[in-house]
Amino acid sequence: MAQKAVVIYSGGMDSFTLLNKVHCSGTKVYALSFNYGQKHKKELDYAARVCQTLGINHKVVDISSINSLLAGSALTSEMDMPEGHYEDDNMKQTVVPNRNMILLSLAVGYAVSLGAEQVYYGAHGGDHxxxxxxxxLFVEKMNDVCAIANYEAVSIDVPYLHNDKTEILRDGLAMGLDYSQTWTCYNGREKACGKCGACQERLEAFRENGQQDPLTYE
Structure with missing residues (x-):
């Protein structure tokens, strides 16, 4: 019987690459996506299409009600989306308080219910x-907690933790992945804005790999 794993899948570039990487390893993947009230929730439509194509079990969980507790992020509030490179200080406005701890906790609970021993998520070096x-350090401490939080230990696996988006894209291109099946822009409009930190980092990754981004930009 194939090993089971939960993959937190946003529909973006990094988690798309990770999803395919784990799927191609022969692991039985259970993809888990979250609607947390993000402006760019159209990424969930991309996630659903990919999972349907690959024949991967996919759940989308609506946790948008937590926004009444987690204020102050440009991703989920009426604030203007900051523009510029990911490493610019104003990108801190896109932080959703405690988001990954919440998502990982839910994913670990799902893994325990499935009898899966691993949860994957797509954090990478460019996010640090x-x-x-x-x-x-966060991943290390979450692994410590998830080893003792249930009768069944679950590991948090982050294969791209020390890679940047350029390296992740290079890995995906080597797998022959089609990145028109992903959505990255923090603005959930018809076309990608090309100006937010997520778009800037994505475009940089394609440039550094000598490739043309297949998405259409405003």
Missing amino acids: AIYPDCRP
Whole structure:
């Protein structure tokens, strides 16, 4: 019987690459996506289409009601979306308080119910400057907690923790992945804005790999 794993799948580039990587390893993947009230929730439509194509079990969980507790992020409030590179200080406005701890806790509970021993998520080195819950120390401590939080230990696996988006894209291109099946822009409009930190980092990754981004930009 194939090993089971839960993959937190947003529909973006990093989790798309990770999803395919785990799926291609022969692991039975259970994809888990969250509607947390993000402006760019159209990424969930991309996630659903990919999972349907790959024949992967996919759940989308609506936790948008938590926004009454977690204020102050440009991703979920009426604030203007900051523009510029991911490492610019104003990108801290895109932090959703405690988001990854919440998502990982739910994913670990799902894994225990499935009899899966692993939860994967797509944090990477390019996130470290802005997002505390994407840093190695956070992953280490979450692994410590998840080893003792239930009768069944679950590991938090983050294969791209020390890679940047350029390296992740290079890995995906080597797998022959089609990135028109992903959505990255923090603004959930018809076309990607090209100006938010997520778009800037995505475009940079394609440039550094000598490739043209298949998405259409405003």
